[in-house]
Amino acid sequence: MRKPIIAGNWKMNNTAREAEALIAAVKPLVKQAKCDVVVCVPAIDIPAVKKAIRGSKIRLGAQNVHFAEKGAYTGEISAPMLKEYGVQYVIVGHSERRQYFGETDETVNKRTLAALNAGLIPIVCIGESLEERESGRTEEVLARQIEKDFVGIEDFSKIVVAYEPIWAIGTGKTATAAQANETIGFIRKKMKKIYAGKNVGRMRIQYGGSMNAKNAKELMAMPEIDGGLIGGASLKAPDFAAIVNFDQ
């Protein structure tokens, strides 16, 4: 069985002080959580959040990682730097990074391997745009990402994949539970085929895109969906907690 994993992606929100307040509000609400709970926070919030989550079930995540261990990469943060701070998870290849910061399948792959190398669990994001879905190219786009983003991984139980249809991110347009389930099923099948014998069956796949307190239960009831990557709703304590407690 795959243990469900609910992760908040705060994106570029919350100063360190605001982060402390949000964690303080979330903490008592997720005490009974049965799933893995993660918050992926802006890098500069990491020290404050590390302190704030003490004694709770919440685990620390980052939103990006560079592929080199160190060197002349102004503005970047390496996997060993995150690791030393107690970070356990890191989002890689979010569509916003692909869209606004020139992330490619090749760099996503390199960052994923760097994260694994340092003992971090990468949450690798894949997904199609609206135009790609409407022109019937969803599977083709996902297949390309699957072929390129995961090259060189030996044990897929050590990674998480987030299927985030770009058209559902921050738009209030959620994929229907059936749509998300079907596409995630496709991803799992395809990955099992390409990366046979590498533990793909134990890899968790999240859905992301306008997941909220109202639709979480239905999405999480789907057999292929192992969790959620939550943007907007992770910024409000009661909403995030309601998603985490989807099974209660």
Ligand code: 13P
């Ligand atoms: P929203 O939940 O705000 O749509 O964002 C989803 C997302 O991009 C999570 O990484």
